[in-house]
Amino acid sequence: MRVLDERKLDVLRAIVEDYVATHEPVGSKTLVDRHNLGVSPATVRNDMAALEEEGYITQPHTSAGRIPTDAGYRLFVDKLSTVKTLSPAEKKAISSFLAGAVDLDDVVRRTVRLLAQITRQVAIVQYPTLIRSSVRHVEVVTMTPRRLLLVLITSAGRVEQRIVEAQEEVDEQLIADLRSRLNTALTGQRLTDAATSLASVTETFAPSDRPLVAAIVTSLLEAFTVEGEQRIAVGGAANLTRYGDDFERNVKPVLEALEEHVILLKLLGEATYPQTLTVRIGHENPYEELATTSVVATGYGSKSEALATLGIVGPTYMDYPSTMGAVRAVARYVSQLLADS
């Protein structure tokens, strides 16, 4: 029984690998030809029947080969495969490509591009969340006499901007005053705490200046909270080209999802601990249009806490070991890069 079970798993592994390679239902004969299972096609057929019974594989139609079900992929990912580590050359390439980034935006852009290139899938990278970071600096710049630009620089190197319209012309002296008081009150504060500090700043101003100060405070609060969380970068849509055969199932829904960043955020899921890969296979993901699609994601950031999530989206018949390896590796290098800051 033990031996039999093991061979059945071997068969499942072989089916997944073959199907991923060819995208065609795989039959018992081709299976024994390609992998040396040491048994005859007939035996494999028996195992296949059992595997089908258990729900790991299925037939698109009678008298065709088998393809893995979502459950089959799940088992494969959990038990039958090991995450592939990248070659030293690849690691080198990742590291040096990312190292060339000039700022946080550039880091994200490069990460997306890199991830898409390595995995040959659609890559998604969430911008580092603001929650854990603190205020590095607040700048107030006069654009026109009645229009101010607020620039918030966080410890993670993220720069948020907000335009504030004033009711009336603003005195340059007041701006300077405001700038220095804001920085005194906020610099070094965690964004989550900064909100409360802001309130006390308002009170130190003369009532006549309050409307302006209030407008600015509102804008800053906005910048501190949700808005920023939702930024996402996407790349590698051209990789969808490779699934040209099954346009309706694999290309169209993905293209549509890519436009909706809210959906992408859901797909990526909650930021997990760094270096813990999340794989959602087919129907496991929270968006039913993408039932033929898998997501491989992981948190990235410091060792202990995830700042945000990155990952890829691709058809369920992807090469999980390589993809997972690539996602994990990229996340590690980005984390490292950000940790240095």
Added chain:
Amino acid sequence: MRVLDERKLDVLRAIVEDYVATHEPVGSKTLVDRHNLGVSPATVRNDMAALEEEGYITQPHTSAGRIPTDAGYRLFVDKLSTVKTLSPAEKKAISSFLAGAVDLDDVVRRTVRLLAQITRQVAIVQYPTLIRSSVRHVEVVTMTPRRLLLVLITSAGRVEQRIVEAQEEVDEQLIADLRSRLNTALTGQRLTDAATSLASVTETFAPSDRPLVAAIVTSLLEAFTVEGEQRIAVGGAANLTRYGDDFERNVKPVLEALEEHVILLKLLGEATYPQTLTVRIGHENPYEELATTSVVATGYGSKSEALATLGIVGPTYMDYPSTMGAVRAVARYVSQLLADS
């Protein structure tokens, strides 16, 4: 002869309009049925033969209807159609959607989204060029003792960031000094002139501080020049879905081009005067993979000078009057919004 010519043009117009609507070759009979041309199919056939002779239409195969050639579309756009103006409701919608933008990035993101939605094509928006704008403010922030963040705020409201690594720990006093001198020297300068001013700033520092100053100057110069030019936002890729039929010709090449911002920049072409629409039909565009694709673009910015270009990419059989109207309208509203700053 004159009358005949005019009818021939009517026929061409009818062919283009029908083909755009149905995406199917249009024959003489259906043509007289749908448009009241006042002549018989046989007459139309004669005209069609002449139009084909002149290269404006073609047959996919013998005994099929006609479809416009690139030259046919060109004639249609130049002589046979007028740019469609948007309804007041649409204008209102554009204006109010754009007005909600919180900063320049947001303006660009919204513009892309809007353009894609209205035209139902893939939208491309180039970030406003830095060339014409001037320095509003330069900020130097210490991230870690050896890592500085430069933030350049331009008159157009664009914010550029650069990380600078110092060779050794940097004295906070020096930073403050640097900040104030940079701002004194640069604020108000056109970016194009700022380069020369930078040189003189360097000289005012003690030799021991020169390496750091040089590093910062280099970074700033970078920010002043090319790098920033090339930023582009893309949206509406999901609209490619509508051309699912002809995946290889219409979807694949566009998806691939979208990944290459360099190509997109070429496609958009030189920033034209605002409100001058550029239409490149099929093979007219500079990228042969997109020979079945047209680009409708226009510059946007102040009344007199274009800051950048925006536009859409779609199959040659697009609805030119509406598309051109939408592109023009969006460009106008964005220009207006930016002019206010």
Added chain:
DNA sequence: GACTGGCACTCGAAACTCAGGAGTGCCAAC
């Protein structure tokens, strides 16, 4: 009891055939 070879059966994919019809070009007539 597990494995294997053999065999009849299934059923989709691809090739083939074949009418139907939209569309054309040409010509003679108006």
Added chain:
DNA sequence: GTTGGCACTCCTGAGTTTCGAGTGCCAGTC
């Protein structure tokens, strides 16, 4: 210059056939 008529072309789609990969089952073997 326009029109109706007519023969011709050739794509489209439906129906048919063939081919073969793959299956399930069974009887035989180790």
